[in-house]
Amino acid sequence: MAGTRPTPAAPLAELSAPVWFGHADQVIGASLVRLVRALPRALGLVAGVAWRADRVAVLLGFLAQVVSGLVTALGLLAVTTVLASLFVAGPTPERLADAGPALAVLAGAFAVRGIADTVVSGATMRLSPKVRHRVERDLAEALSRVDLVAFDEPAFHDDLERSRYAGMDAVESATQQAIVVVGGLISLAATAATAALLHPLLLPVLLLSVVPETWSTLRNARLEYEFVATTIETRRRRSLTTDQLAAKESAAEVRVFGAQAFLLAEHDRHSRVMEDAQIALGARQTRVSLVGRALSGAGIAFAYVTLGWLLYIGATPLAVAGAALLAIRTVRSSLTQVVLAANRLFEKSLYINDLQGFLALVDKRTRKPIGRQAPVAPEVIDVRGVSFRYPGATKDALTDVDLTIRRGQVVALVGENGSGKSTLAKLLAGLYAPASGVISWDGVDLLTVDAASVADNVAVVMQDPTRWPLTARHAVTLGRPDRVDPGEHHLDRVAHDSGAAAVVATLSHGWDSLLTTRFRDGHDLSGGQWQRLSVARALYRDAPILICDEPTAALDARAEAAVYESLRTLQTGRTVILITHRLASVRHADVIVILHQGRVTQTGTHHHLMTTNPLYADLYNLQANSYRDTPENAQHPTNPHHA
Numbered sequence: 001m002a003g004t005r006p007t008p009a010a011p012l013a014e015l016s017a018p019v020w021f022g023h024a025d026q027v028i029g030a031s032l033v034r035l036v037r038a039l040p041r042a043l044g045l046v047a048g049v050a051w052r053a054d055r056v057a058v059l060l061g062f063l064a065q066v067v068s069g070l071v072t073a074l075g076l077l078a079v080t081t082v083l084a085s086l087f088v089a090g091p092t093p094e095r096l097a098d099a100g101p102a103l104a105v106l107a108g109a110f111a112v113r114g115i116a117d118t119v120v121s122g123a124t125m126r127l128s129p130k131v132r133h134r135v136e137r138d139l140a141e142a143l144s145r146v147d148l149v150a151f152d153e154p155a156f157h158d159d160l161e162r163s164r165y166a167g168m169d170a171v172e173s174a175t176q177q178a179i180v181v182v183g184g185l186i187s188l189a190a191t192a193a194t195a196a197l198l199h200p201l202l203l204p205v206l207l208l209s210v211v212p213e214t215w216s217t218l219r220n221a222r223l224e225y226e227f228v229a230t231t232i233e234t235r236r237r238r239s240l241t242t243d244q245l246a247a248k249e250s251a252a253e254v255r256v257f258g259a260q261a262f263l264l265a266e267h268d269r270h271s272r273v274m275e276d277a278q279i280a281l282g283a284r285q286t287r288v289s290l291v292g293r294a295l296s297g298a299g300i301a302f303a304y305v306t307l308g309w310l311l312y313i314g315a316t317p318l319a320v321a322g323a324a325l326l327a328i329r330t331v332r333s334s335l336t337q338v339v340l341a342a343n344r345l346f347e348k349s350l351y352i353n354d355l356q357g358f359l360a361l362v363d364k365r366t367r368k369p370i371g372r373q374a375p376v377a378p379e380v381i382d383v384r385g386v387s388f389r390y391p392g393a394t395k396d397a398l399t400d401v402d403l404t405i406r407r408g409q410v411v412a413l414v415g416e417n418g419s420g421k422s423t424l425a426k427l428l429a430g431l432y433a434p435a436s437g438v439i440s441w442d443g444v445d446l447l448t449v450d451a452a453s454v455a456d457n458v459a460v461v462m463q464d465p466t467r468w469p470l471t472a473r474h475a476v477t478l479g480r481p482d483r484v485d486p487g488e489h490h491l492d493r494v495a496h497d498s499g500a501a502a503v504v505a506t507l508s509h510g511w512d513s514l515l516t517t518r519f520r521d522g523h524d525l526s527g528g529q530w531q532r533l534s535v536a537r538a539l540y541r542d543a544p545i546l547i548c549d550e551p552t553a554a555l556d557a558r559a560e561a562a563v564y565e566s567l568r569t570l571q572t573g574r575t576v577i578l579i580t581h582r583l584a585s586v587r588h589a590d591v592i593v594i595l596h597q598g599r600v601t602q603t604g605t606h607h608h609l610m611t612t613n614p615l616y617a618d619l620y621n622l623q624a625n626s627y628r629d630t631p632e633n634a635q636h637p638t639n640p641h642h643a
């Protein structure tokens, strides 16, 4: 029977690398020298972000790290003194009494170090969320103001995605790693300086003994990273498979098509690849650790032999040798931490770099406030010689458009798909800047005033309105959140006029209902219901210029009639720009603008166009006829295009 044996998986095209793994090659290929060289810059980058987020936490954390490093060194010196007191000949109580002060210093150093380390972790806990929020806020603010046209560029979206997902995580994680690196380096420096103070030969001996450990730590970290890099595609394919099983959208089709066996087989196939790779990684890491440990043992043996020799020739006292052993341990653990953290910090700094580059780019693409306001409720909107081309497009969306619109007029933009209607409406609203030509309101070029002041005059009903995942009330009022509306009379009126009232009446919590099923008790709406809310939102904003781009495309006949009725009421003192393919709705417009391939081919009233523009008359009659009860329509009742 069909469906009992899963079809073998076809070879698939490569998945594109995930945004948070775009620098894998650089990380894997980075030598220890490169890592050391890149460290100051990476630390500087994180320090800059952290400083802006919370100076107090940065200063406090750094100070505590310095204190921790100093008391570590002090502790080491105290150990030498304690050992020196204990190693001399004489009765034990006396030797202990001699060691007393140094022991007290040692205990004090221990306690202070504990406090300092606690302060460091407190500062880290305070700093990492602040750093993240600060950068998130920077990005959100930049995005809220960047020119709309940037969203039409694929490259902008790629950079945005990388900044949002990789950059943001990188900032938080890099802050933590940077704190570990700084703390580790201070502790290393303090210990090394103390060792050099005890005996100049101790320093090179110390360093030699820790080299193998450093190598194996870094090597294993790289192997781990390489493993993630080589298995990432399989990992993502496996997730794509399980996503299909977990998603609401695909759940029905999975069952109807009996796709379970296929998806499970795919899942197993990818899992096996992952398992094998992980086991291989384990084996390689164990080998590296073994070599590392063996070399490390040799290094430590060398250190011990050197210490023994120094003791033998009387170049160093026994107490100093004892302290040196302790120093070796301290340096080893600090160095391992520093190497691991520096490796991660290096990786994260590459993504922070991307993020900062993106923020700089966004800043360049943002119109700066000019301090000049657009005229409120303009008397005349004038379009002169305007052309516009979308980024990456090979031809203009609008060419040499001239148009004059007066306050109170309903201007209908008509034309076939792709003729430039929506683009023209967006330019009229100041959302795009023309490539050439001028759009002015009462003689003021829109490019010479603040974009926000232009937007303040405009409300839109979009062809495909945003499905705001908010409460019904907020979805309608968000265009004028600070409007004083006692008793919510204005809200009720626009809800009535747009047909949104009937939608809200069906919701379990009325205006307080959440319009997303991603939350408990949330609701989803039909396309037409969303459109009614979008009309209500535009009416609630109560702006002098109302742009309606196919406002009734998804509405039923009754709702459509209600919307046009309310647009007619609204018209007084307001400019309405209406885009629609339903010519019956534009009959009453004051001016109808016909667009063809981005050019205005004719303007006029309905009656004027019916007599002078055969194409308009044909289209109008075609639509009108499809509603009439002609014998031909009766033969093809379901084909409105047949006539």
Ligand SMILES: Nc1ncnc2c1ncn2[C@@H]1O[C@H](COP(=O)(O)OP(=O)(O)OP(=O)(O)O)[C@@H](O)[C@H]1O
Residues within 6 Å of the ligand: 152, 390, 391, 393, 397, 415, 416, 417, 418, 419, 420, 421, 422, 423, 424
């Ligand atoms: N974001 C975009 N990026 C690139 N080209 C675009 C973009 N939006 C629209 N265009 C192109 O610009 C031209 C005008 O598009 P526009 O959306 O203004 O047409 P329209 O008349 O409103 O069409 P419709 O009736 O289908 O809504 C079309 O050729 C379209 O392909």
